[in-house]
Amino acid sequence: MKHMKKTAAMMAVALATTLVTGFAGAIDLGNALGSGTKAAKGMSLSDDDVRAAADQACEWSDAHNKVAPASDKYAKRLAKLTAGLSSEDGIKLSFKAYLVRDVNAFAMANGCVRVMAGLMDIASDDEIRAVIGHEIGHAKLGHTKAKMRTALMTSAAREGVAATGGKAGAIASSELGGLAEAFVNAQFSQKEESEADKYGYAFMLKHKYDPNAMVSMLKKLPAGGGLLSSHPSSPERAKKIEALVAKG
Ligand SMILES: [Zn+2]
Numbered sequence: 084m085k086h087m088k089k090t091a092a093m094m095a096v097a098l099a100t101t102l103v104t105g106f107a108g109a110i111d112l113g114n115a116l117g118s119g120t121k122a123a124k125g126m127s128l129s130d131d132d133v134r135a136a137a138d139q140a141c142e143w144s145d146a147h148n149k150v151a152p153a154s155d156k157y158a159k160r161l162a163k164l165t166a167g168l169s170s171e172d173g174i175k176l177s178f179k180a181y182l183v184r185d186v187n188a189f190a191m192a193n194g195c196v197r198v199m200a201g202l203m204d205i206a207s208d209d210e211i212r213a214v215i216g217h218e219i220g221h222a223k224l225g226h227t228k229a230k231m232r233t234a235l236m237t238s239a240a241r242e243g244v245a246a247t248g249g250k251a252g253a254i255a256s257s258e259l260g261g262l263a264e265a266f267v268n269a270q271f272s273q274k275e276e277s278e279a280d281k282y283g284y285a286f287m288l289k290h291k292y293d294p295n296a297m298v299s300m301l302k303k304l305p306a307g308g309g310l311l312s313s314h315p316s317s318p319e320r321a322k323k324i325e326a327l328v329a330k331g
Pocket of ligand 1: 149217222271275276
C-alpha cells in the first residue's frame with residue numbers, strides 16, 4: 084500500500100512536469116520532412132520521413148533532458164536489463180535513461196527508447212521490459228506515425244503551406260515544437276493502448292521474460308492516468324493481458 088501511495092505521488096509529479104513542456108521549444112524538423120510541400124500533403128508521409136524526423140526529435144529530447152551517464156546507477160541497470168536487445172522487429176534499438184522523476188517511457192520509430200528514472204524507481208526489471216515492449220508496439224503499429232501525420236496536416240493547414248506553393252520553412256518553429264510533442268508524447272486511444280499491450284505481451288513471451296510483469300505493471304498505474312495521461316490505463320487493460328497469460 085505504501086508502494087502504491089508512492090506511485091500516486093510520483094504520478095502527480097509526472098503530470099506536472101511532463102516532457103511536453105520541454106517540447107514547446109523549437110525543433111528543426113525541416114530537413115527531416117524534406118519540404119513544406121511534403122508537409123502540405125502529410126498523408127503521404129513515408130516511413131523514412133518518420134524515421135528521419137524521429138532521429139531529430141530523439142536528439143532534441145536528449146539535449147533537453149538529463150541523460151544518465153554510463154557510470155550512473157540507472158544507466159547501469161537499464162543496460163543490464165536490456166542486454167541482448169539490440170534490435171526488435173526490424174528496428175535497431177538505442178536505450179538511455181533520463182534522470183527525471185516522470186513515471187514514463189517512450190520509443191520512436193527509429194528505435195530511440197528512453198526510460199525515465201521515476202518509472203525505474205517503481206518497476207521491476209521485467210516490468211520495465213514490459214513497458215519497453217509496449218512502447219515499441221506503439222512505434223511498430225504505426226500509432227506514433229499516425230499522430231505525427233495528423234499534427235502535420237493541422238500545422239500545414241494552419242500555416243497555409245499549400246497556399247504558398249509549399250515553400251520550405253513555411254511552418255513556424257513554434258509549430259515544429261508541437262509536431263515533436265505529437266510525435267513523442269502522443270495521446271493514445273484505449274484501442275491503441277490495448278494493441279500496444281498485446282504487442283508488449285508477445286514481446287515478453289518472445290524474449291522469455293515473465294509475461295505476468297505486464298499485468299503487474301498495468302496494475303501499478305492508476306486508472307485514467309496510465310503512463311502519464313498520454314497512455315490512458317484502465318483495469319480492463321490489466322484484465323485483458325491477465326486473460327492472455329491464463330490462456331498461455
Ligand atoms: Zn501506451
